[in-house]
Amino acid sequence: MNFFDWLSGATAVTPGEDRLTFVTRDMFVKAIGETLQMVGVALVFGTILGIAIGATLALTRRGGILRQPVVYGVLSVVVNLIRSLPFIILLVAILPFTRLVVGTGIGTWAAIVPLTVMVAPYIGRLIENSLLEVPAGLIEAARAMGASPWQILVRVLIPEARGSLVLAITIATIGLTDATAMAGTVGGGGLGTIALDYGWQRYDAFAMLVTVIALIVLVQLIQLLGTRISRRFRRR
Secondary structure, three states: OOHHHHHOOOOOOOOOOOOOOOOOHHHHHHHHHHHHHHHHHHHHHHHHHHHHHHHHHHHHOOOOOOOOHHHHHHHHHHHHHHHHOOHHHHHHHOHHHHHHHHOOOOOHHHHHHHHHHHHHHHHHHHHHHHHHOOOHHHHHHHHHOOOOHHHHHHHHHHHHOHHHHHHHHHHHHHHHHHHHHHHHHHOOOOHHHHHHHHHHOOOOHHHHHHHHHHHHHHHHHHHHHHHHHHHHHHHO
C-alpha cells in the first residue's frame, strides 16, 4: 500500500508486501483531532496566563511604569525555572497537580494541563519582549497626558505591539504542537501516540512517515497564518 492508496481509504495489502499498515485513516483523523484539541485548549489558557505574566514582567521590571523589583525578581525566577524543564520531565513532575485539576493522569485532558503550564511562561517571556519593543517616547507621552498604567497597557503597549504579539503567539503555538507529540507517554492521544505506539513500538515506518508529514503540514499552516496576520497588523 502506498501513501495515496491509504489517503483514499484503501486497506488491502498487495501481494509481496511483507507487513500490514496498522494505522487506519480513521485512526489518523482522530489523532489529528486530538492534537488540535490539545493545542487549542492549552493555547487559550496558556495565552491568558502568558499575557498576565508578560504584562507583569514588562511593567514591573527596572525602568517599567510599575517598577517593583521584588515582584519582577520572583516572577522571573519562577518563569525561568519552568522554562528550564524539558516537557517530558515537567509532565511527570506535576502529575499530582494534573490529577487534582482534571481527576486523572491519563488521557487528552491530562496532557492539556502540563501543556498549559509549559506554554504559559514561554508566552509570557515572548510577550514581555514584544511589549518592550514599543518606543519609550509613546509611553512617556501617554503618561504626560495622565494615562494610568492600565490605560497605557491596553491603549498603547498592546496596540503598538500587535504585530510582534501575533508572531510571539505563532512561535508558541508551533512549540506547543511539538510538545503534544510527547503526550502519548500519558495516553494523551494525538499524532504523538501514533508515532509512539505504531511507528516506534511496532516498527511501522509508514505510520511514522504519515505522522511526520502531518506535523510538517500543520506547522507550516500555523506559521503561514501567523505571518499573514502579523503583516496585516504591522501595515496598520
